[in-house]
Amino acid sequence: MKPLILIVVYLVAVTLPLILSAVVGGPPRQFHQELASGLGILAFSMILVEFILSGRFKAISNGVGMDVTMRFHQVMARTALVFAVLHPFLYQGTPTGGERPWDPTRQLTLTTDFADLATGIAAWLLLAGLVVMAIGRTQLGYRYETWRLLHGVGALLIAVLLLHHTVYAGRYGSQPVMTWVWLAMTGVAVGSLLIVYLVVPLLQKARPWRVTSVVRLTPKQWQVTVTPDGHRGLDYQAGQFAWLNVGHSTFSMKENPFSICSAPADGPEISFMIKELGDFTRTVGQIEAGTVAYVDGPYGNLSVDGRTEPGVALIAGGVGLAPLLGILRQMRRTGDSRTVRLIYGNRVIEQIACREELDEGLREGSGEGSGEELGKENVVYVLSEPPADWQGEAGFIDAALMDRVFSEQEFSEWVFVMCGPAIMMDIVEDHLIKRGTPPHRILSERFNYD
Template identity: 80%
Template sequence: MKPLVLIAAYFAAVTLPLVLSVWLGGPPRQFHQELASVLGILAFSMILVEFILSGRFKAISNGVGMDVTMRFHQVMARIALVLALVHPFLYQGTPAGGQRPWDPTRQLTITTDFFALAPGIVAWLLLTGLVVMAIGRAQLGYRYETWRLLHGLGALLIAVLLLHHTVYAGRYGSQPVMTWVWLVMTGVAVGSLLMVYLVVPWRQKAHPWRVTEVVRLTPKQWQVTVSPDGHDGLEYQAGQFVWLNVGHSPFSMKENPFSIASAPAAGPEVSFMIKELGDFTQTIGEIEPGTVGYLDGPYGNLTVDGREEPGIALIAGGVGLSPLLSMLRQLRLTGDSRRIKLIYGNRIVDQIAYREELDETLGAENVVYVLSEPPAGWQGEIGVIDGPLMDRVFSGEEFRDWAFVMCGPNVMMDVVEKHLIKRSTPARRILSERFNYD
């Protein structure tokens, strides 16, 4: 029920200004003029609600999953952009300028006041640029921290500009009731941004962590372990992730999301399996023990806690092993007797992490290693994780009754999900979480 409640809350918030505007009414206008106002109102309200869909509010992202939250955020931003782009062009043919004898209140006339129009035009251009930058972030190649700063400041500026434009140029927004509605909604949106960038870091400052260990797992993968410094640590479920900030102020933009690899039952220390990819991860090996860090979380709902299936299938690709390793460790530490099988795919043998632990914990017969570029004499599976491989590992009964948890490249998860559906695995037993954080 929680996803349905959140969806209902979203549409209630987005449509509230439109409903109130219709209720307040006004002199009749042509259909295309009213449609222009409708699109403008919806676009602005959707943009304001986008601040809440940033993924940093646990009541939302932990309820429906971070991947769902962020995908919804991305789709709604694109829809809001389309509405905003069309909005001004529907006013074609509407009288513009000053007072008309038949319109003493200027309610049927488009203003030509530069003070009222300019903020809307600037916001219109900024919104287009912000969405295009988000879609092409990977291709543009700028640093994640730079992107995050530009995205936050750009969204804040757009909200303020649209508030001004709506109140001073809008037919409905200029009415006192609607002015207050827009002020409150904009205040909530800006407040959510301040919560993420100021309030949460301020709280983190009182709960620092210290790096206790940095261990190389494979040529490009590391294990980083942190311990709470003067506090009880973090309450989390196996499979969740946090935003990790190491060696910087809690107010710094230099934080990144990483899945937790340790088990809650193992104690207050938290460990991460991190692969060298971006600017921060390429310097993991240079982190000194004792370095101060901060954690924001936990986030995500990729967990098997409270589930009752007779068995659990873990399917990992590369560094996607991290949250599944957390689950495996937690299940064993808590004495869970359910059967567990793991399929673990990599490109080359040197990328296999925690091999001894996996073999010892599960038994070699329950771990299937897959390499796309195997060395000579390789005894495991060759190729990629696909349907035929899964059919060799799991029985029809296991497809039907077990929980399947996966994490890894999107291509791998797409293939696995399609095959599970083909094998009649119920959707409620297919667990995954993936996202692009923009």
């Protein structure tokens, strides 16, 4: 789906309950009461739409990019939390109590029924905890699988609790029309969870894969290759990623997103470049050939397929080489005529992965000038801690390096594709914009946002 269409759909979904509430809710109350109700309604509808922005629906994430989808998911969750926090405090000064003869629709008073209020309070606390856990997941030291389970269960509880609170404690939610609207929206949200955690695993069970090889690329990086077992495999574009589950049930939480480093033109086998970082990745070297695996994908839009720019700049930091290696391999296999230049940064020389393969078709270049002067293909290796006899670039991938490697014309005409540490991508993106590179020619992929 196009980004503009997605924005319109999001705005309609989030504001529809607010608009309908204004139509069926009766005479207006004091401004602070209406504002309190409005913020509560918006918070609930935004939370329900968050289920769809989980990143596991390709029509959304592949249309605008996984990093954009997940960043939007995070920002909207925090915005909903702000609205939810303000919501109860804006009711201060409003009389409370049960149903009164002169106020049967609670236009002037708020309910004091504890059961109706308790579900809202519980959801309020859970939402705050969920956001804090998401922001501080790395610092809190949660295993990824544990965090993912808690995040999903917590979100489900919040939706159910808010549904009860909205219908039984809210002036607007108690209206029959609004009750059905909230039931429908909550049903869609819960249904999206069922799709991700029940339907997709069932479909995966019918499409298993088998590990064919596990190869060490560097002291802490591996290439894991899987082949389809009894089916055609995955229809993907070079540069995309998939969720990989090795040796576990399809219903297990033990799946992780990894970029595909193989080329679609190589056949049905797909390969992932994996760096030892977390609980699963530290055991990659122990995976045996023949182990059953499951793949959910492809996701992301980090692809240069169908683009018309005369040159492709690939900028990688560490394991961020994975999707760019897939792009490079595909361009080679298909005889792509575009000029390609790879800038590949690491800390030490031992961390350079696939160097022999890169050097087969790329002539190392460090110089100034255009792609024609450097050749159709060239690679620039960058080390922050180079050995004494190092002949390549030293330091980091920064603005100065970009200016040495790319000409003014290339900045304006080429497509720049990058993946790596957040600080590297921030620096490169800022400099590209400064040098006049159009935003639609800057493609990036991030898996960490805070």
